[in-house]
Amino acid sequence: MDCSCSAAHSDLTLLSPVLDTYAGVKGSLITVLQKAQEIYGYLPQDVLEHIAQRMEIPAAKILGVATFYTQFRLKPVGKYLIQLCKGTACHVNNSDLIEKTITETLGIHDGETTEDGLFTLKNVACLGCCSLSPVMMINAETYGSLTPDKTREILRTLAQNAEKGATV
């Protein structure tokens, strides 16, 4: 994992309680990565290297796992993570139009983050709320029966909330 893009140093002590619990537990790598992502918001390179040392797992295997599962992110995400459902029911009910609306409104495509660091768009497979399709999830909140107007309204409200300093 040779990368010159960032010399950022993560506070590795935050991860100590997790590693103290799981470092010796066979098969717990995915759990550790999930908890690390909860702490840092994504999986920074130095954190992955630290996990490799503590768990005595080759860094290559850890990166292999981190890039295999869609849940894991190697880059920071925006304050609001938009998970747009692209499941079958949402597809049939025109989730493509919702994606286009988000892209037009925020200027970001799937996997990208707005310059102000507020929104990240991520297309996901089924969220399991098919009867309310098309659906998106922003952080922990699910929004259903979306229309372009409704989508713009939700994004506008969140942006305003962020300005006021509130969270979802």
Next chain:
Amino acid sequence: MTKVVVGAGSCGIAAGAQKVYDALHAALRDVSSAELKITGCNGMCFLEPIVDLYDGAGALTRLVRVSENDAARIAEAVKREDVSALADLVIDPEDALFLEKQTRIALRHCGVIDPEDVEDYERTDGYQAIRKVLSSMTPEEVIEQIKISGLAGRGGAGFPTWFKWNAARESAGDEKYLICNADEGDPGAFMDRAVIEGDPHGLIEGMLIGAYAIGAKEAIVYVRAEYPLAIRRLEKAIRQAEEKGYLGEHIFESDFSCKMRIKAGAGAFVCGEETALIESLEGSRGMPRLKPPFPAQAGYWHKPSNINNVETFANVAWILLHGGEAFAAMGTEGSKGTKVFALTGKIRRGGLVEIPMGKTLRDVIFDIGGGIRDGKTFKAVQMGGPSGGCIPASLLDTVIDYKALGATGAIMGSGGMVVMDEDTCMVGMAKFFLDFTAKESCGKCVHCRLGTKRMLEVLTRIADGNGKDGDIELLEELCASIKDGALCGLGQTAPNPVLTAIRYFRDEFEAHIKDKTCPAKECTALVSYAIDPEKCIGCTKCARGCPVHAIDGAVKQPHTIRADICIKCGKCAENCRFGAVEVR
């Protein structure tokens, strides 16, 4: 005393149930004759948020599409013990038939009990099946009852459950594992989520019986990470079961001990395949293993393991309480019991439907689901997700049975039924699924990894109007080689959506390739936008909203679209309030 119950599954909450609950909580604070509770999804997703009122005698008044603004008058009605003022919220009798026409076994507690209250579960024969099993049955007798019941794996493959249990039981070794596959990755299926959110103790009890039957002391539920509410409720249920002694050492003072834990998946469709799921449980990339050895011989940490789907386990306690024959009395010769379907898409009444095997697709889609919404025509139903296919209108009388559905080229699958109308393009649908499988292919087998990508390229060029003579045959050839060359079940079935689309809708593929038209008018590259001068009143809204200024026209005069500039973004159609913008 009136019980006020808010349906609070994920879909209900997304529709506003949490706000309704909070508003009712505030409004009912001073009403001492009311008890506010939650319940899981009752499956009538099209009517969410739903509030059930049970009066002192247990009689039910079901309120639908409730908003938080209705809380005050609901509280008032509860206080007066007179619901007549809520008539506008009461469910339409025709909609109520949606539930009345079903036979519920796997979903028997969903929408009925409070999933976060173990005592609610106990009041409905909860943990009585495991009590009966531990006090009076040997593991072999349990497996025999499952064999008599004819229960088959509800996750998609439909393999006899008793056979897997028996194989794991007969495997040598003391250390065995029972695993529940709750990695519901099929887009369009959400019954497993509903079961975990609505009846987590039902799942735990079914798993306990399975663990006893195969001789496992540890049970693991592998839940997909996209289901946070399901994980939270199951965690709570496991804690409650431990406190009550249903999990742990010497359950019901027997020699049987079992612990249970949850493992959250990390987002990979392939982990629905049992050997990939095991790899993932062990902390690796979820790539399928070669079989044999089967998990029953060498599974989790190469110990004998048995993996069943959530819905399969949800039937188990019922079967042990009522006997295998009662379950086998429902269904067809080859498919016993009931099956849950997630009915979605362009359907009037969408939600969860549990019916005995042997009913027809028409029964589910038209009789229960109410047919197509907005006055459109039924075109096809997609079953089995990325491993299944689209069944056309001519086969609507197909009986729901593993074999009969398999003969159509689709599969029973986990029970997703996505209904499509005339506006859905079948080339687009095939492309949608290949886009999914190409992205989700784990990459282990060349045929799946590259074959799905090549197929996606061919389908994309057909949808873009660049299809060539021979493309259909090329797709068929690629399908055949993927079926032959992929290791796991998901890879082998990945071509199914394309094969069924070609089999039943070949003319649509040919229209795209030869005539460069999309009959469903969905493929952007093959349609054009025009304004109907009869309907256009010249309000100028479309012209003002057009991002490329392709619309001309004076105020109060019919407008026109310049095709050479138009980028077909559809904004004008979205903006027009008179339906004057036509897609051709």
